[in-house]
Amino acid sequence: MDFSLSEKEQKLWERAKEFTAEHITPKAHELEKRNEFPKEVVQKAYEAGLMNLHIPKAAGGPELPLLSETLVSEATGYGCAGLATSIMCNNLAFAPLVIGATTEQLQTYVEPLITGKEAKFGAFCLTERRAGSDVAGMTTKAVRDGDEYILNGVKCWITNAPVASLFTVFASTQPELKHKGLSVFMVPKSKNVKIGHIENKVGQLNSVQSEVIFEDARVPKECLVGKEGDGFKIAMMTLDKTRAGIAAIATGVAQRAVDEAARFANIRHQFGQTVGRFQGISFMLADMGARAAVSRWQTRYAAWLADRGERVSKHS
Numbered sequence: 333m334d335f336s337l338s339e340k341e342q343k344l345w346e347r348a349k350e351f352t353a354e355h356i357t358p359k360a361h362e363l364e365k366r367n368e369f370p371k372e373v374v375q376k377a378y379e380a381g382l383m384n385l386h387i388p389k390a391a392g393g394p395e396l397p398l399l400s401e402t403l404v405s406e407a408t409g410y411g412c413a414g415l416a417t418s419i420m421c422n423n424l425a426f427a428p429l430v431i432g433a434t435t436e437q438l439q440t441y442v443e444p445l446i447t448g449k450e451a452k453f454g455a456f457c458l459t460e461r462r463a464g465s466d467v468a469g470m471t472t473k474a475v476r477d478g479d480e481y482i483l484n485g486v487k488c489w490i491t492n493a494p495v496a497s498l499f500t501v502f503a504s505t506q507p508e509l510k511h512k513g514l515s516v517f518m519v520p521k522s523k524n525v526k527i528g529h530i531e532n533k534v535g536q537l538n539s540v541q542s543e544v545i546f547e548d549a550r551v552p553k554e555c556l557v558g559k560e561g562d563g564f565k566i567a568m569m570t571l572d573k574t575r576a577g578i579a580a581i582a583t584g585v586a587q588r589a590v591d592e593a594a595r596f597a598n599i600r601h602q603f604g605q606t607v608g609r610f611q612g613i614s615f616m617l618a619d620m621g622a623r624a625a626v627s628r629w630q631t632r633y634a635a636w637l638a639d640r641g642e643r644v645s646k647h648s
C-alpha cells in the first residue's frame with residue numbers, strides 16, 4: 333500500500349498551495365466584500381494551469397486524473413471556499429461531456445474554451461426550484477424539431493452561469509419516462525439563454541450562482557450528448573466523479589480552521605501561559621486535526637478509486 337503522491341502530483345500540490353498563499357489567502361476577505369465573480373484571481377489560476385485538468389489531451393486538456401483535481405481543490409479551498417468553487421467549477425460543467433460526448437464534440441465545443449488566453453467558463457445546469465435531490469422531477473424540456481432541439485425551462489443555483497459561454501443542460505426529452513427520459517445537451521450562450529435571479533448566499537461569496545432561463549433556445553441535434561435518455565445516467569456518473577472535488581474544498585476549509593485555531597492557541601496568554609497549553613484546548617485541537625486528516629484521506633481514496641474506474645457512489 334503506497335499513500336505517497338507521484339512526483340507530478342506532488343509538484344501540482346505544491347504549485348496550488350503556493351498559488352493560494354500568494355493570490356487567494358491574502359485577498360479572499362476583501363474580494364468577498366465585493367460579492368461578485370472574482371475574475372482576476374480565476375484568470376491567474378487559469379494561467380497557472382490549475383483549471384480544466386480532466387479534459388482529454390485530444391481536446392486540448394492535460395487529461396489529469398481526478399486525484400489531481402482534489403489536490404488543487406483542497407489547496408485552493410484552504411484559502412477560500414468560494415474562490416475554489418469558481419476555479420474548479422469547469423470540472424463540474426465539463427464532466428458530463430468528458431463522460432458522454434464524442435471527441436469531435438469536445439473539440440468543437442470545449443477545446444476553444446480551454447485553450448485561449450482568457451479563462452472561459454462552462455456551467456452545469458441540473459437543479460431546478462422543484463428538482464434538487466430529486467433530479468427526475470425536473471420540468472425543463474427539449475423537443476426535437478427537424479435537425480434541432482428546442483429547450484425551454486428554468487434552472488437555478490447554477491455556479492458560474494453569469495460568466496459562462498457553454499451550458500451543460502439536463503432536460504427531459506420524454507417526460508412520461510421520468511428519469512429514463514432525461515437527456516443532456518451542450519447549449520452555447522445565446523439571446524435565448526438568459527441569466528435570471530442571482531442567488532443570495534450567506535457564505536461562499538467569491539462564487540456566483542444564478543438562475544438560467546431557456547426560452548426557445550435552439551441547438552443543432554449534434555449538441556445532444558450521448559443518446560436521448562442517457563441524461564440521468566450521465567448526471568449520476570458526473571456527481572459520483574465530482575463529489576470528491578467538493579469534499580476536497582471542505583477538507584481545505586477544515587485544515588485552515590485547524591491551523592488558525594492552533595495559531596491562536598499558541599499566541600493567546602491566559603493564567604500565565606498560552607491557552608494551547610491547557611489540556612482542554614489541546615484535546616480539541618488534536619480532535620480537529622484528526623478529523624481534517626480523515627476527511628483528506630477519505631477524499632483522496634474516493635478520487636483514487638474513481639481513477640481506477642471503480643464505482644464510487646458510496647465513497648464519494
Ligand SMILES: Cc1cc2nc3c(=O)[nH]c(=O)nc-3n(C[C@H](O)[C@H](O)[C@H](O)COP(=O)(O)OP(=O)(O)OC[C@H]3O[C@@H](n4cnc5c(N)ncnc54)[C@H](O)[C@@H]3O)c2cc1C
Nearest residue numbers: 455456457458459463464465466488489490491492536541
Ligand atoms: C453553493 C452552491 C452551488 C451550486 N451549484 C450548482 C450547479 O452548478 N449546478 C446545479 O445544477 N446545481 C447547483 N447547486 C444546487 C445543488 O446541487 C442542490 O442544492 C442539491 O441538488 C440539493 O437540492 P436542494 O437544495 O433543492 O435540496 P433538497 O433536495 O430540497 O433537500 C433538502 C434537504 O432534504 C434532504 N433530502 C432530500 N431528499 C431526501 C431523501 N430522499 N431522504 C432523506 N433526506 C432527503 C436533503 O439531504 C437536504 O438536507 C448548488 C448549490 C449550492 C448551495
